[in-house]
Amino acid sequence: MEKSLLLKRIWVLILLSSWIGQQSIAQDSAAARLFGGETVSPISVAVSGKLALCSHSEKGSIILDVTGGKAPYTFKWNTNETTQNRSNLFAGTYTVNITDADGVVHVERIVVQPPYPLILNPLEKRDASCGSGADGYAKIGVKVGRGEPYRISWSHGLEDQWEASNLKPGSYTVTVTDMFNCDVSISFEIESETEGMSLSESIKQPDCSSAGSGEINLNVTGGSAPYLYSWSHGPSTANVSGLAPGDYSVMITDKTGCSIQANYSLQAPSAIEVSASVDDPTCGDQNDGSISLDIQGGQAPYTVSWSTGQSGSSLSNLGAGTYQASITDAQGCTVQQTVSLNQSSGIDLRIQEIQPVSCFGGNDGTASIEIEGDKKGLNILWSDGVEDVLKRTDLAPGTYTVTATNHSGCEMTQSLTVESPNELTARIESALDVDCAVGSIQGVAWVSIQGGTEPYTIAWGQSGASNREINFSQTTTLQVTITDAKGCVVSAESKVDFPSNTTSGGRLDFNFRKLAITSEPEVQVDEEIIFESEISEEFIAWEWSFGDGNQSVDKDPIHIFEKAGIYEVTLTGYDIYGCSSVEINTVQVNIPQEMVVIPNAFTPNGDGLNDTFMPKLKSVTDFSMQIFNTWGERMFTTTQKEDKGWDGIYNGQLLPAGNYLYNITYSTPEGEIIHRTGGVTLIR
Template identity: 50%
Template sequence: MKNRNWIYSLVWLVLLLQWAMSTCAYSQAIAPDEFFGPQIQQSQGADEISVKVSGKLALCSHAEKGHIILSVSGGVAPYTYKWNTLQTSKDRTDLYAGTYTVEITDAVGTVHTERIVVQPPYPLILDPIQVEDATCGSGTDGSAAISVKVGRGEPYKVTWSNGVIDEWQVNDLAPGVHSVTVADKFNCDVTVSFEVKAASEGIAVSEVIQDPTCQNQNSGAISLKVSGGQAPYSYTWSNGASTPELTGVPAGQYEVLVQDKTGCSFQASYVLEPAAAMRLESSVVNESCAGAGNGQIEVKPSGGIEPYTYAWDNGSTSPSLENLSAGIYTVSISDASGCTMQNQFRVETKSALEIEVLELEDANCANSGLGRISLKLNGADGATKVSWTDDINAGLDRENLKAGSYEIKVSDESGCEVSRSFSINEVAALSARIETTFDVDCEQGDFTGIAWVSIQGGQAPYQIHWSSGEKENREINFHSSGQLSVTVIDALGCSSETAVKVDFPASINQAGRLDFGYRKLEISSEPEVQVNEEIIFESTIAEEFMAWDWQFGDGAKSTDRDPIHVFDKAGSYEVTLTAYDLYGCSSQEKNIIQVNAPLEFITIPNAFTPNGDGLNDTFMPKLKSVTDFSMEVFNTWGEKVYATASQETTGWDGTHQGQASPPGNYLYQITYTSKDGEQFTKTGGVTLIR
């Protein structure tokens, strides 16, 4: 214990020395009486200005910074501020410990001086915590006590992890890990954790509780399952029982004391709730009108044990019924314990009001307004009120109605309200449209105009009258420009008239220019067209042609003006360009194109000079129409010095493993496959010259 106290004293002394050294670094001197709060110095004659100081005025560690918040009143606003550190803001942040002085000047020149101290860090050291262990694992008789060894002085705030506040000792602690936090007057705190142990294993108890039912108020039961401690266990119930189970007991509160053979105990209290009597609240909404089927019943049980189940005589299992017609409905309600209650409800009808349709006549022609509705009311209870949505003053008989929807609402003195909707239809509006085209003889250049009338709506049969004199024909011919009109009358006498202006062409322009040529898309040394080369066809098409298409002779087609095509087989192909004018007449231009199969070609140099002059610096054969190429180069000792399988490479540059190979003779082996799939191998020598 003496050694431990010596260590605590040494720690305390080191912390004090660190604090003292830190205060020497501050630019402002701190008087001994300035450690525990702001000191105020006010100039003479400035007592009208009042200042409240708040913020963080003490540091808990050297890593923290303080701040000062001023609340100024009195004097004549606005105020100006001048700090001894030359700042002019009202509030200050990011402050080290020290004394800060501010001169506050109001609008009339009154000066108030305020001096505020930001306290430096000060050690808060607690004495070792004194812990008393619990007697057993299920006990709550542990305790702990804490005290301050070094600090700023009272008041301190003590907070224990079990909720106890401002007590230096806490009792009734269960075994386990707890903690306590001690804070000084500036809210700088220290937290200590500690463990309350148990002299022996505690007793653990789980229970199963069964409340009494409504059928038997003495059917309650409590069953305990005990673990931990040391068997055997003894049980002492408040009703005198000494077994781990209570059965056949009424509602009430029961205490039990469980002890093991060592005397470790567990105490608990259990409550058996009485079965509550079931009660029922209900509401019934009668059917508004006969046949409306809008009656409702809702029941709200209480008491008993939830959840409740519902059984209605109409098969429903819900607490509410909707869309009910007049009649008697019975429900049986059961709670979770099996208690039941039954009730019966009557849904009545207020009125038998109904709307009878005497006549409903549609309109004939579109927008004629000749529809009609005639109604009769039956079963009304007293006087009635009629209201149409489009005319509140209309009666039961209405005429001259346009096509559309109409809704009527009728109510009687009982409050019964019925409504019906009606639709006045009309034959679809009669409409006629003239369409024209030309029958063209492309060889002779002759035209025949054709006009026909398209009829929509109305009611067949139709009468047709053309301005040219024709009757009853939907299609006629015309041979000159001008205006055509037609009148159509349907079976109901509704009519529609339409007209169109027609332009008759003078002749067909048969002199349209059409031609095309072709060339390779990529320039090469071979003038002939080769297989798999891109060929662009360039056309000359006169403006009178509206559309065109290409046929390349190999089954491929295009509608591009200047298409690009690739022939994948050798042969002679007839390419045809067909152009069409406004009237569907066409012109053609044809050309023959010869497509040749490429011949493979390989040239192998016998020497190269890798001297960096850009000429013959690498060894690489020249290839044409070759696939699956590979090349290997060997020195005279058979060592491989270079290999590639790409035709895109620049070739061997005369080096091996980053070193220049010596001049002399080298062997190569080249393997390639022709376009026809035949494989070849060539070997030989090449001379490296330096």
């Protein structure tokens, strides 16, 4: 009882402190001020963020939304911070002076609440009466907390209720959250006094024999027998029959009052639909017709019986006539299908000879056909409109269809293709044979031939040369004519360029420098070095060799030397003729030497000079620094070489002037670990 009273008193004091802390102590006038004829409202601050801690491991935050006054604003906290918003805060009171552009000051005091326990009363619960019931109950309450409002969330979806009813057997979790978003959860199990009922069924759908031939047979397990059955259409038995298509429901109750409900839907049998695909017998008395049935609807599998005594959905080797099929599905539903095959008189059409065109694009192809059988009333039709012709000449390449029909309507169709040789093409290609050493150039041209029929006859322009390859020594237009073995002809023409001389002697030079700007001029191991080239436009390609086995094709590459030494860096440039020029420079690479300079005092007064304590470092790795007061308490620690250093503040408080101790550890480039300790004076 005393502990509970003490907690309540502590909570009242915390709430009173929070209320006082959140009030603005504003030095600016509460009334609007007049500035240059313009009315300026007082400074107003809305405070948000994480203003209470749920545990000692958490940190708070403060977010300020400032309005009124005259922007811009400046901020000065009691911990010397000058940012508008704060984070990573311990519990406590934080005061900020907000000054607007007119110099009007507004003081805001904010409290970050310390952790406060949220303790729930023991869970009250009542189990469900049976496994299939939904009459379980649970209740929770807050024993110790910060006070209303609380948010309650149950795992089955219930919100902001201290009690949950109509619960089925199962596992549940309830979470209570206070006004500062601190929460606690309880998990529990709703059990059942008896085993729930389970249901299985056997269903017979209505068939074609009768609309009321459906059945539903139930099998119930679990619960406590005997069971009572109540069907939506009246019966009170486990099994019902004589059912027409429709929806049915049943409620089953055991002797303890537990119940279970089930719903069923019976469907009428779907109609059987049949379509036939037929191939009539060919002309004459041939028995080469066929029938194939496509059966849909009803219930598979299907049984098909034919008037011929055969069975199955497909028949073959049939003559002209009428055929009847009887189709029965798995439910005994039956339909009839009648199919007729027609008779015709036959003819036979055959392709005799096809000659391709002689040259690509020509139209001197030929084709001939032969027809046998019943030629009475014969009509021949070609796909390009020509009629009653057995032999065709002057045909262009392509596919033709020819159809023959006799007096009885018997018809036969064949297709034929008149081929064409590949197109005869020629292309003049050229190259320059350059001797980079003496600067001489020789032009070479040749003709590339595709298609046609070999051998080819070649004739070059006015010279009449018959070789595939010729030489040239000036800019000109070349012409060539090609004739293949079948007399097909093609011509080609191309302009060739001949330069007056090579482009040797173009400018090629380069410099190098460190990519990072440092006070150390020498090139060190593992530093990024950029090589800046000066390459004339005559060069179309270039290559770098850095002397350490590495190469690059970038114009201005960046390279890192991994070992100390003297390296010859070579830049090679190539012109369009493959001729090259070379530029070589020497790079001296040194091993870095570490340097650590530690000051013995600093003055954190905000003047921008010596405001923090941090050693000057060069060529060191794995750096760490710790600061202690004379009592051995650690005031500051860092492992970052680029850290701004210690500013004389610990836990947001300014430390007094005096002597402090440092412990610095670092590694040299050779891997040696160095420890250095000493004193530093904080001057205010």
